[in-house]
Amino acid sequence: MVRLIAILIVTSSGLVAAGQPSPVDLVPRPVHAELHDGSFEIGPATPILVASSLPEARGVAEYLRDQLKKRTGLSPAIKSVEPLAVSDGAITLMIGLRSEARMEALQCDLLVRRERALIVSSTTESAFHGVQTFLQLLDRKSPQGAAANWHVPSISIRDFPRYPHRGMLLDCGRHFMDKAFVKRYIDLLAFHKMNVLHWHLTEDQGWRIEIRKYPKLTEIGAWRKARDDEKPTRGDLYGGFYTQEDVREIVAYAKSRFVIVIPEIEMPGHCLAALASYPELSCNGTPLAVGREWGVIEDVYCAGNERVFEFLQDVLSEVLELFPSELIHIGGDECPKKRWQQCLKCQFRMRAEGLKDEHELQSYFIRRVEKFLNSRGRRLVGWDEILEGGLAPNATVQSWRGLDGAIAAARSGHDVICSPTSHCYLDYPQEPNPAAPEWMGFIDLKKAYSFVPAPPDLTAEQLRHVLGLEGNIWTERAPQERVDHQVFPRLCALAEVAWSPASTRNWEDFERRMRTHYRRLDELGVTYCVPAPRVVVDGKPLGDPAAIPASAEIMLENPFHAGEIRFTLDGSEPEKDSPAYARSFELDRPLRLRAATWLPGGNHSDSIDIRLTPK
Structure with missing residues (x-):
């Protein structure tokens, strides 16, 4: 049993008011933070203490030790x-404790004084988040190169x-x-307190996961003829795949990072x-090549072919063995x-199932897959097109074409993930x-930061279905x-939108905190991404580069807070x-x-790359 001898409680006095600047340059911004005088020094003899009764805490301690060694060269001893x-x-890592009577489920309190550093958390996961905060705060006290x-x-x-x-x-x-x-990228997500890697593994242009029952998926489907802008990786082909x-x-690596x-x-x-690997799964069954061009391709799985559903259940069975999500x-x-529309099998399926159009046929397709996943204890999530023709009973909707899909799904009692093109x-x-x-168009940092995942049209109860966001x-x-x-x-920016209170x-x-975070x-x-230089002509932003007054003054501006312009x-x-x-210089010739x-x-x-021409 962990015994708490003494603890410093985060109080509400002196904490930053809503919307006010944070006293510390953390990203994402914590719920509450209060700076005090002095600092805690970390040296060769600084230990990391964990409870021997909590073996899972040692994994967090080992992660902290390894990161400290990578950052500082120090390798603190871990003492259970x-x-x-x-x-x-x-x-000291204190896991499973509550420093307050009302502590959030994933709350972590970081309590640092000159004498000691405490990470007090309700769960091992929240302790890991506290470690990320600790690592962001870490700074060198001695000059560069000093020992x-x-x-x-x-x-x-206080953070959650x-x-x-x-x-x-x-x-x-x-x-x-x-x-x-x-x-x-799993490490970078964890560093920003993000907890989901949505791994897009199959596409028109490549199948990236080994399925042992269907070896052609990676023998054929993982490789395409290299595009002109690609370096071939096997003969004249581009591609690759992940073995099981x-x-x-x-x-497992992701699990260790929560x-x-x-x-x-x-x-x-x-x-x-997949169709290039097994053409019989398409509507016409003719040979196809793995896609080389981007865009939407008309060849899709045949919804009238029972063999397609057998194939997909076989594939998903192997996927479920690999992914516990x-x-x-x-x-x-x-x-x-x-x-x-042109397929006799699909049209027969529609008549047999009483489906009025192809949108309902897609809904039928998704419902069959969902029923299989539910039977295996999993939940289906799909892009917002799965709303068309009728939503599968237990599906989660990922809304990408704005937030209309999120609103419709939440109103019907379905969970939603927000990732609209406008911000994400x-x-x-x-x-x-x-x-x-x-x-x-373009999405700059300020626009990404302005994203509001909670649609204002939803009630408080409906907003409970908004699980969060993805970039x-x-x-x-x-x-x-x-x-x-x-x-x-x-x-x-999206990490802060997802983590920090609105x-x-x-x-x-x-923007100020990002200067440290860079x-x-x-x-x-x-x-x-570093912003590109801006061209200024006679004190004004560049307009038509082919209509610049002779002898105009040309200037370059650096919109970033660091670096220099090379030209x-x-x-x-x-x-x-x-x-x-x-x-600056005068434009006296093209x-x-x-x-x-x-x-x-x-x-x-x-x-x-601009061609400047004096008129």
Whole structure:
């Protein structure tokens, strides 16, 4: 039994009022925080104390030790003791305790003074969240290169999540991501107190998970003829897949970080890779190739073919053995109906089941899959198209086409996950980009931070069905090396939306805290999006580059708080050793100006490429 000898209680006095700046630069912002004088120093002799009666606590302690070693070179000893008591000079993990009479289910209190550091939590998971807060607060007390100690400021923090579902979708179907990269993203999610990796594993352009009963899914479906902008990985093919052992390893790794992995196996559309492997599952049965082009493809699973449902149940049976998550995502989006309209089997199915149109046929399809998943103790989740034709009885809806789907599902008593294109699509540009499809627009950091997952049209009871949010990184235009740039820093904003109370939201304060957090991302090797330089002509933003007054003054502005602008005038890509922009210049002849913002660590913006012509 853990025995509490002494504890410092977080009180309401001195805490930051709603909407006011936070006293500490944490992301996501905690529920309450109060700074005190001094700091707790961490040195070679600082131990981590846990209760020997709680073996699960040791895993959190080992994680903290490993992260401290990675960050500082220090490797604190872990001491399992009984009874556990507050001890000066130590970091103490007190799990299963309540420092207040009314403590939230996932609350963690971080109580740091000069003498000691305590992480007091109701659960092992909340203790892990407290460790993330502790690691964000960690700072070097001595100059860079000195051998002395690190420290954490004296502080009292009370913290717990707003929503239970705080996630990110990682699309490994369009572009394959290697196993180490997926595990790295699990770490980045955990660092931001996010707890769901929605793993998009099957697509028109690639099937990424080994299914032993159907080996052609990875022998054929995992590989496509490389596009012009892709580097082949096997002969002239691009692709890859995860063995079942890879999946088990990733799921276990996520579990150790308190991240749930929800697999997505797309149906009845977005399945061309499967149909290329087993053409008999399509409506016409003709040979098909794994998709190379992006977009919505008309070939889908045949809803009138009983063999399709046998196949999908076999596939899902193997998936369920690998993934313990209660929710299983089946896609359900963007399913064209043309093949079904032309298919005798599908039309016969509609007549036999009394279905009035192909939307109801899709609902029939989803309901059959849901019945199977429910029989195995799992719950189905699908994109908001599963509302069309009638919603499956126990389904969770992920709303992406705005929040109308979320509102409709919640009103009918169904759980919802919010990830609308307007705020949560991380494949969209972060600043205006003429090269991107016009329909994308752009989502900058401020817009992502402004997201409100709770639709105002819902009652308090209906809002209980809003589980949370996901940021979605679709990878048509984001191979592995581009994902960081697309995801960050917007995932930081969505993490705060999902974690922190709505009453504490303050854009100016978040923007200020992000200046510190960018340094943490740098330490983690995250190549986040750096805003590109802006061109100013005679003191005004650039308009028509082909109609600039002769002898106009051309200036470049850096919209980011760090870095310097590197530029070229010969059409070459600006690199870190290109000329540094220092002063304005006059436009006396046509020029091709290319410029990028470079940070000291090597991260940089996309370059601007503008042909300036004096009139």
